[in-house]
Amino acid sequence: MRKRMKWIGYTVAILLFIVSALAFLYCAVKVYVYQQPIHQPAVSSEKEKYHFVLVPEELDNDYWRLVEKGAKAAAKETDIILEYVGPKQANIEEHINIIEKAAASKVDGIMTQGLNEEQFTPIINEIVENNIPVITVDTDAPNSKRTAYIGTDNYYAGFIAGRALAEDTGGKANVAIITGSFAASHQQLRVQGFKDAVKKEKGIRVIAIEESNITRVQAAEKADKILKEHPEVNAFYGTSALDAIGIAKVIEQFHLEDETYIIGFDTLPETIDYMKKGTIEATVVQEPYEMGYRAVKMMVDLLEGKQVSSLNNTATKVIHKNDLPLRPARNYEVEP
């Protein structure tokens, strides 16, 4: 009996030892991975002055690829290493982890969005206090210590969308809004600006609001849901780049293009195609290429001690089908 107890004791001790060793190994690997620089210096060449990181809310989003394109063009002109890293699918926790990792690897500058005050402001402040400049791009964190902002005035952009809808529908519409995210400040501002712009219009009612998680698939699912639950809806407002595209797809499936008004955001090729067909009536133009390009140039100026203004709004306007083709400018992806 005593011999058996002894064996049980040994087995428990061995198991405890194995579990602790595994836990130790897991923590060590985690710390090691976290501390790895985003960029391995081995690929750097003598010629490159600085190393910047641009973190979008979603890596492969067509809108963000334009921001990246602008940033890469400026990086090439100024011999900068520019890394473009972000979550595969929009995810705030992952987004923040990537920013923290960039800061831990001591890059020379970080460009990213300030998606919400609660989670982004403390991180931005900490990074800036550790002497790494942060430029917010596309979405500002105005109460943080961010070094500068470059991007749309998102409240104004929402406001002009609301005015356009009011004018184009003659002040009569049952509106549904599909927004990229309820939690992101630029989306909230675009919704608020829109609501303020239509609030005095007696014939305009905002009937439903849904979230797409910035994907065209979810925008389409939500448009379908809205049409089933509220058949009286005859106008849609999509507040992020892929929302109007998802909405337009569903409106065509329901053969409702003639009686439904759609206004969206951005000038991605699919949006322009739907505008040419008349499914999407209007869109708010932003300047993603310009945001990326100027963010890199501003970051270089900052590091070289030049004066940079802290608030830099890029141009925003609403366009309709008769404004097409867009002028050939570096801001736009669409051919003239």
Ligand code: BGC
């Ligand atoms: C917004 C971006 C967003 C994108 C999503 C754009 O309108 O400005 O912040 O990530 O839409 O597709």
